[in-house]
Amino acid sequence: MPANLKEIFLIGDVHGCYYTLMGLIEKLPKKATLIFLGDLCDKGNFSKEVIEYVIEHNHQCVKGNHEYMMYHFMKKAFQKGDLSSKWLMKKGLGGQKTLESYKKNPEHLTKHLEWIASLPLYLEIDQYFITHGFGLPYYKRKNQKNSHALFVNRLNNATFMQDWEDFRRYDVINIFGHCNFDEVLREKRFICIDTGCCYGNKLTALNLGTLKTIQQKTDKRDIK
DSSP states (O other): OOSOGGGEEEEOOOTTOHHHHHHHHHTSOTTOEEEEOSOOSSSSSOHHHHHHHHHHTTOEEOOOHHHHHHHHHHHHHHHHOOOOSHHHHSGGGOHHHHHHHHTTOGGGHHHHHHHHHTOOSEEEETTEEEESSOOGGGGGGTTSSOOTHHHHOOTTSHHHHHTHHHHTTSSOEEEEOSSOOSSOEEOSSEEEOOOOGGGTSEEEEEETTTOOEEEEEOOGGGTO
């Protein structure tokens, strides 16, 4: 990990939008260190390509709820034809798009699932607590065995209000995705950078040194 935070860029929820991701990366410094905030898969057309890119370039990534679902349900769907999971049956979750993206290259699946299993739930760099979901209310409990809240919690969760008096005292800033907004949401102790790429909006990268953003409008090839 580079000592200079200005070399680090955090990238929000890609959701299978490969061409959008490539467009964003062209705008970043060539020697940038990239960290992905999870939800590389589902909804967009190119989940397999996005995951392969991140693995092949040895980029870091925290686990998102969509990686969690892919890991738990993809093998049954792909190898046993079991399409009964909520991940596949509920259209809004986008699992069908991910399943389709692997049909032409099934040899990638085992490698990708093993990689997903190895992903951390959070990273800490300097004062920044990096998670997929809104993790700040769970900062004290981040190392508990069952810490799935780090990738499923949302800003509108009641925990936000219940724990506010407690977590506002933490000397950390939580940077996360999962909750999509039209623009980056900034507060004193947290920044949300999911800007709805898979819904036709844009993909965001946040520089960890300056907290400035670089964005790429969604490529229509990713969501048509």
